[in-house]
Amino acid sequence: MEPNRRPIVGAFLATMLGIGMLGGGAHAEGAKPAARAPLAPPVKVVVGTIGSASDVGFFIAADRGYFKDEGLDVHLEFLQSAAKMVPALATNDIQVASGGLNAGLVNAIDRDIPLRIVADKGTLRPGSGYQAFLVRKDLADKVKDFKDLKGLKVATSGGLRTIDAIIVRNAVERGGLTLKDVEVVDLAFPEMVTALAKGAIDVALVIEPFATTAIGQNSAVRWKSADEVAPNLQIAAVYYGPKFMSEQGEAAKRFMVAYVRAIRDYNDEMLNKKNPDAVIAVLTKFTRIKDPATYKKIVPPYIGPNAEVSAASLKTAVDEWASRNLVAKVDVAKLMDDQYLRYAWAQLGKK
Secondary structure, eight states, X not given: OOOOOOXXXXXXXXXXXXXXXXXXXXXXXXXXXXXXOOOXXXXXXXXXXXXXXXXXXXXXXXXXTHHHHTTEEEEXXXXXXXXXXXXXXXXXXXXXXXXEOBHHHHHHHHTTOOOEEEEEEEEOOTTOOSEEEEEEGGGTTTOOSGGGGTTOEEEETTTTSBTHHHHHHHHHHHTTOOGGGSEEEEOOHHHHHHHHHHTSOSEEEEETTHHHHHHHTTSEEEEEEHHHHSTTOEEEEEEEOHHHHHHOHHHHHHHHHHHHHHHHHHIIIIISOSOHHHHHHHHXXXXXXXXXXXXXXXXXXXXXXXXXXXXXXXXXXXXHHHHTTSSOOOOGGGTBOOHHHHHHHHHHOOO
């Protein structure tokens, strides 16, 4: 299944990512759900993705026919950031979105727009440094410790309105600094790679594969891994839109079965190293990084085999944003809905 190139969300649509051909490599068949007929006729589902390595669950499910097994006609739309997906979810231009946790999502739900966080898409498990601080190469000798961040221009995706705010705050506080001691700028991940090369920023908090790309271009060096600074923080999630849940509830459940099935393939093949080349072939097909060697160098994102959402991480994020008046204090139970995961576990078993 190829990503859809049709621009459905106007100003929200970012530069489309190129699509390559799938390389060879056998893979283990994902654990099949209990026998159920696929939905007929197939239900169309549009998924918003930024094309990061942590979107691998969508890519595997699309490539291996897991969505099709559930009777879903899934189209992938590449957008710039999770924050920009919220309006498209609210208007049903897309039914599923993915990306970093952000204040806009919390505000939308608090205003009774019934979006929901439904699954994990990336957690900073210790040792899983797929998000990292990169320092511009010409500053590498000067930025050794956290205190050396003082006065520097630090790029994050979404500025301080995303979960990245917690990681940056933790970093500066380790150096006896505050957020006022650095200049935080908002850049999309691909833009960070360019900005580092041009010397327009000093430090960037980047996810894979963009981090490895910048390092490979010799414009930056890896400084600190985000999992070191904010261990076990869930930073990315899968979101469902309101109409998808209310009007296509069966499709929403089936989507999660395919997603969890794919995530378990990912755990077996990539994280447990049983067949990483099979996952790399999928990533090079569905993202703009076409060189398998790049994916052999990256630190793969951690997404647990049950794709569970971390309520503790959501509370930490809400408290952070509320402290700066970006959101109102809300009960995190209002932000998430685990019924779709529970349905998937009922079909596939829970690990």
